[in-house]
Amino acid sequence: NAGVMQNPRHLVRRRGQEARLRCSPMKGHSHVYWYRQLPEEGLKFMVYLQKENIIDESGMPKERFSAEFPKEGPSILRIQQVVRGDSAAYFCASSPIGQTYNEQFFGPGTRLTVL
Amino acid sequence: DQQVKQNSPSLSVQEGRISILNCDYTNSMFDYFLWYKKYPAEGPTFLISISSIKDKNEDGRFTVFLNKSAKHLSLHIVPSQPGDSAVYFCAARYGGSQGNLIFGKGTKLSVKP
Numbered sequence: 001n002a003g004v005m006q007n008p009r010h011l012v013r014r015r016g017q018e019a020r021l022r023c024s025p026m027k028g029h030s031h032v033y034w035y036r037q038l039p040e041e042g043l044k045f046m047v048y049l050q051k052e053n054i055i056d057e058s059g060m061p062k063e064r065f066s067a068e069f070p071k072e073g074p075s076i077l078r079i080q081q082v083v084r085g086d087s088a089a090y091f092c093a094s095s096p097i098g099q100t101y102n103e104q105f106f107g108p109g110t111r112l113t114v115l
Numbered sequence: 116d117q118q119v120k121q122n123s124p125s126l127s128v129q130e131g132r133i134s135i136l137n138c139d140y141t142n143s144m145f146d147y148f149l150w151y152k153k154y155p156a157e158g159p160t161f162l163i164s165i166s167s168i169k170d171k172n173e174d175g176r177f178t179v180f181l182n183k184s185a186k187h188l189s190l191h192i193v194p195s196q197p198g199d200s201a202v203y204f205c206a207a208r209y210g211g212s213q214g215n216l217i218f219g220k221g222t223k224l225s226v227k228p
Contacts, residue, residue, distance in 0.1 A: 004158070033215060042119075042204060043159070045215035056214050091158050103149060104216060106158035 002027065004094050004107035005074075012113045019079040019086070021110045025094030032075045033093045033104055034067060043091060049075060082114045118142045119207050121219035130228050134192040138205030138219055141186065145207040149216065150179060150190050153202045162203075163190070195226045 005024040013019050025032050030051055035043040045059040049069035060067065064082075069075040079086055089111050093104035120139045128134045138148075146167040151159035165172040165179045165188065172179050178191045192199055202223045206216040 006158075035218075040220070042121075042218035042220040043206075043216075045217070048214050059215065093158075103161045103164060105161065106151075108156075108158045111156075 004029075004092055004105055006090075006092050006107035006110050008110060009108060010111050010113070012115060013082045014115050015083055016081050019082050019112055019114075021077040021079075021090050021092075021112070022074045023077070023092030023094075023107060024074040025092075026096075026105055029094035029096050029105070031095045031097065032069050033095075034075075034077050035091045035093065037089045037091065037109075039088075046077070079112075082112075084114050087112055087114045117219075118145075119205055119217050119219040121203075121205055121222050123222050124220070125223040125225070127225045127227065128195045130197055130226055131194045134190075134195045134199065134224055134226065136190040136192075136203050136205075136222050136224065138188045138190075139186060140188075140207055142207070142209075142217075143186070144209050145217075147208045148179070148181065148188050149206045149208070150177075151204045151206060151218075152199075153204060153221070159204060192224075195224075197226050197228050200224055200226050 007022050032049045034046040037043045047060050047067045048056040064080045066078045089109045091109045093106045095104050118141050149164040150162040152162045153159045163174050163177045163179050165181050181188045202221040204221045205219040
């Protein structure tokens with residue numbers, strides 16, 4: 001049973017470019033969460049999605065950031081016109097449906113560097 | 116304003132001894148708490164959790180204690196092993212939600228042989 005998969009593992013972008021981060025949840029999981037970790041900080045929640053629905057995006061910056069989880073395929077976190085402050089590790093987590101207390105299972109992360 | 120606080124950025128322990136990692140929280144609406152372990156360049160790995168209706172949960176060498184009146188939880192690792200060296204994150208979740216976790220900043224544990 002493969003774990004949560006994220007790609008790419010490392011992504012380098014120049015200021016003003018777009019970054020696309022992908023996340024494939026564990027098999028049977030329909031809940032996906034994105035978190036961002038800045039250096040020396042804990043993980044900060046960004047967005048929570050179920051298939052084709054955004055459930056909670058309270059942690060997403062209002063501009064340049066968007067996320068989707070289509071019916072088919074991985075969840076995508078998209079950052080437009082990246083700036084240096086977007087450099088961070090972005091983690092995706094997934095959890096199964098039907099459990100009251102869901103542990104979230106994390107992927108290895110994508111490390112975004114903006115030059 | 117940090118709702119989950121890990122006030123010790125680092126902890127060093129001798130192999131075989133007990134490691135105690137602490138976490139404080141401010142929001143009484145949290146009903147579920149989790150500990151994650153993270154190695155460099157990897158994602159966090161779930162370690163152990165506790166519901167707010169309990170005060171202790173044990174899994175092998177790992178025990179989590181919850182003191183609701185003090186809004187404090189701790190993770191005990193006995194005996195500590197060099198492979199336990201990692202960053203440990205405390206996380207909390209709001210009651211009745213399947214949503215996001217609130218993380219502390221982490222404590223880096225070093226277990227010396």
